[in-house]
């Protein structure tokens with residue numbers, strides 16, 4: 001076990017420093033965030049702490065206000081204290097870790113490290129978040145003892161959301177320090193660690209910026225428009241939708257240029273050095289301060305009429321968005337191919353091989369693959385590190401070597417050779433050794449440096465369902481879901497519908513999985529795969545039934561879902577739901593029904609049914625209210641109305657939590673929810689939670705019933721609803737939906753006269769749901785959502 005890191009400091013409260021401080025606070029670390037004392041203070045200001053700390057205060061404020069949010073919840077900001085490097089350096093004495101994130105210049109960094117050497121404790125690790133400065137340069141003049149506990153911790157922006165953390169050790173960095181920081185980065189911060197070598201721009205940015213500039217040079221030589229390039233280099237190539245130029249606008253064109261120039265200056269022997277040369281049109285953009293989203297425009301901007309305009313590399317002016325129609329339509333179709341390998345093959349070697357899109361994609365990809373291969377041994381030790389860096393730092397679906405495998409190793413090598421691309425000798429050695437791919441299906445990876453395959457040490461903490469499941473086939477299965485034996489007495493249910501939506505098959509398998517788990521297992525885990533945990537009920541089925549006025553079918557569909565959720569709640573074995581990404585509507589109702597939840601930190605939960613003109617009816621309204629009421633100690637005289645109102649607002653406004661932690665604040669997830677920072681570990685954590693519950697005396701709960709506000713609550717909420725309509729903040733149909741929701745939450749007529757039981761609550765939910773399905777405006781909302789994937793306000 002390494003020495004824990006409890007207290008940290010971040011120096012430099014800019015974009016990166018404030019983001020790093022926020023994420024440390026997310027991990028429960030106490031942080032001191034420092035910056036310089038602003039120059040040009042008046043004499044009076046120089047005497048006040050408020051003015052002297054102005055930079056760090058505004059850094060913290062920026063992090064609090066940032067969107068997407070840097071903090072999991074606003075409480076987290078309380079863990080960040082502020083200070084400045086003139087008055088507060090002494091406070092660094094009790095820190096276990098100090099991260100430097102100041103201006104990217106060698107002199108200020110050197111002098112800061114000199115001061116830190118005199119201040120921090122002998123066990124304190126000091127790290128730099130530099131993007132590209134050499135460790136040897138930064139450490140000039142430092143003692144050996146300082147150099148032993150110094151390393152680069154290179155975070156990616158935005159820190160909370162980007163999984164990649166590159167660690168780079170210097171020649172003197174102690175292996176223990178590297179391990180200590182690796183464990184901290186993985187376990188406390190949930191990061192994916194790539195250990196790079198001390199070379200300019202390290203791993204991700206070296207490959208990423210090379211690829212970006214190679215793409216831009218090729219665009220100019222091939223006569224393509226930026227829009228064409230973005231159509232090709234996004235989803236069709238397995239890269240994010242923001243592709244090349246929208247990504248550059250997001251990151252900042254100055255940052256891109258800065259990284260490229262650093263490569264150009266410090267890599268005199270790079271065989272592809274000319275790729276890092278900045279094209280003249282980008283220089284013009286920099287001169288005109290067209291730096292991207294943070295400025296008034298970048299490669300794209302919003303024109304006066306709100307339409308997107310493109311910076312034309314030839315005329316050097318903005319023009320209306322254009323691009324080649326054929327390229328666009330080919331790429332759109334390809335983007336729909338679900339399997340990324342199939343998509344890439346189709347683009348490069350399949351039906352599109354001869355098209356402009358296919359030819360361009362190949363040129364870009366082949367250059368990146370060859371360049372990456374030539375970098376193994378220079379920037380990182382192996383292909384896995386480069387693949388991980390590109391997946392975690394650039395959100396590529398596949399890293400370069402995985403892409404190469406997906407295209408077919410031999411076929412790609414042959415075509416690269418025909419094109420005259422230079423491949424390193426290691427690739428020839430690999431062929432001579434008989435390898436036909438970098439990764440094998442049996443868990444081996446080809447080590448290009450040693451010229452042989454080696455076993456890839458699999459991390460048991462990130463085992464996927466495919467790894468954990470036992471036996472050749474699922475224990476239970478239908479068209480919508482499967483349940484697998486996960487070993488250790490745990491059954492794992494996983495949805496298989498599109499976007500994991502809930503349909504009658506899923507509903508049936510929830511119930512039968514509970515039955516089976518009670519009989520043959522000691523716990524059940526609901527663990528889905530794909531981008532999101534579950535986006536709610538299958539709206540298509542609801543809309544069809546509503547359109548055909550099949551009220552009885554709708555009622556039985558809803559009561560089936562209610563029964564399944566209640567089955568989970570009262571199961572004789574613990575049921576653990578493992579949400580991540582979006583857990584909306586029915587997806588959250590599954591979590592509300594489960595005995596316990598192990599959520600990914602990045603879980604966005606909410607009951608958003610009003611967006612499609614409905615109210616939750618899988619027990620969601622009841623369970624959310626019950627959870628809120630359960631917090632009131634027995635005998636306390638608390639007005640249930642205040643609590644009902646809050647639950648009402650959360651559902652009526654379709655409030656979605658921006659993290660698992662916020663989900664807990666909103667009451668969507670219980671106070672004892674387990675939170676997994678690295679989503680790759682979610683299944684293993686959920687299984688451990690299920691076993692933990694099974695082994696610690698878990699018993700099913702008893703049904704509860706509450707006295708609710710009844711008619712008086714309904715009329716008070718009705719006044720609130722009316723005021724919102726009068727103020728133009730809600731439409732009359734919003735009011736109809738909200739009124740039905742209020743009826744459920746207040747326990748219906750007579751809700752205050754007696755304790756309202758769960759069966760009664762479920763009936764109220766059901767009737768509200770079915771009656772809203774009969775409203776033409778609700779049907780319009782459902783249709784609109786199905787067509788446009790966004791809510792209609794009518």
Ligand code: NAD
Pocket residue numbers: 011012013014015016017034035036055085100101102103104105108112129130131132154155156157255
């Ligand atoms: P920034 O300009 O937003 O912030 C730098 C902050 O450091 C400013 O608040 C400045 O007042 C402060 N500062 C300057 N000199 C200081 C000193 N001597 N002592 C204390 N504070 C000082 O820059 P940034 O984008 O946050 O980058 C910070 C570091 O992180 C740089 O080394 C950069 O290369 C690296 N980095 C940036 C990114 C990115 O995407 N922006 C990503 C990874 C790493």
